[in-house]
Amino acid sequence: MDLKIPNSEKTNDILRNYLAIRLKLINPKIRKVLVNPNFVKEIILHPKRKEIELIFNIAKSGRNLNYFQSKRVIQSRFHDHLLNEWNIYHFHLSSEKDKKSKFVKQVDSLLFVYITDDVFVILGTDKHKYGIFADTKWIEILHDNFPELISQYKIKHWKDVNPKVNATERQTLWDKGYSLPMTKIRDTVYFSPGGGRMTSGHGMNVAESVNDILRWIYKLTDQINEYPKELCEYLQILPEKAKFKVQFGKEKLELVEIESKIKLLEFPEILIEKSELIKRIKTA
Structure with a gap:
């Protein structure tokens, strides 16, 4: 996979640009694969069932999943807000190779996944549309079905977060370079599982x-x-x-x-x- 990093003589810039790519890539390793219980039934009749099952099997066997990501993932200036804020990846549901890259064909049907070093959680699918990457429903799925995976990000004694924004408003703020470090889900407030990001767009990690x-x-x-x-x-x-x-x-x-x-x-x-x-x- 050819990484696209701007030329620079400064060590700090070289490292930042390299890591901006490297930390978006998923290390191939065997992980425990979990599936949102409410999504299991949908898979059976899903028009992208074949692609979902392919990703499931690749994840379970610990093989390379990066080719399902956006082909811009290898660009240091491409910042994945959803990943930086909530540690949620999105995969393009295609098994067809893109003619100009090593990635799969970029399609509108996306699979959303929460990944840690040990666990691969399939959350669900949706279409590529504005606001979908900032929809709290993805965190809600974790809160409702896999609370142990995000319990470390709970903020005790906090009951609410302001300003209150919807998915499209949050997406707009992210696109303008703002970070919203806390998210309210049901009656619980969480710090961003992805760690948040700097004003440059780079993740805090x-x-x-x-x-x-x-x-x-x-x-x-x-x-x-x-x-x-x-x-x-x-x-x-x-x-x-x-x-x-x-x-x-x-x-x-x-x-x-x-x-x-x-x-x-x-x-x-x-x-x-x-x-x-x-x-x-x-x-x-």
Whole structure:
């Protein structure tokens, strides 16, 4: 999958643009698949039954589901408001491949899904129309049928949220760059399960991840500068030839030594302390 990231020389921009895409992608892994009980009966006569069952089986087997997402998901400047606010994904219900991309054909019939690291919850379907991505009915389904999945986002002692907006009004506010961090469902108020977003449109998880990675890079830089001689001796390379860099690996960021092509570690690991490194050199 080719990611579309604007050119930049700033580490912060590169990371933000990369993560703006990476955090929208679903990691292929086996998850427990749950289905909205009220939607189960609809599936039987649903005109997109074949596609729904295909997605169900792919999710259950832990295979790649990203090809059912919007083909704009690989663009760093495309911000999925529904995902950023409520952690809800939408899939295009098609098994036909798009001629100009690796995604399925983009159609009006959509499947809405709530995904965590362990659970894949099929909420229901609807047509691609304005306001549908900001309709609280998707959170209501979780509240009514799978409350344990969003219980951590409950705000105790809160009874109401203002201003009160409908789906189209909420969609308009999202499109204009506003975030509504709290949502009232029935008699319960929740923080946004997706974490919300910044005024730039990026999800808050992007900002948090960028900060975590920058702190990691600064820590590695300090360690390398503190004991370069010992580090090079341990790696059996000449200090004057040693060059270290952080690069994107297959799954994570990694620290490598360019001359020897040795991968030292992956994010968020750090180098061993100087005293421990000296011990290892002596016992090698």
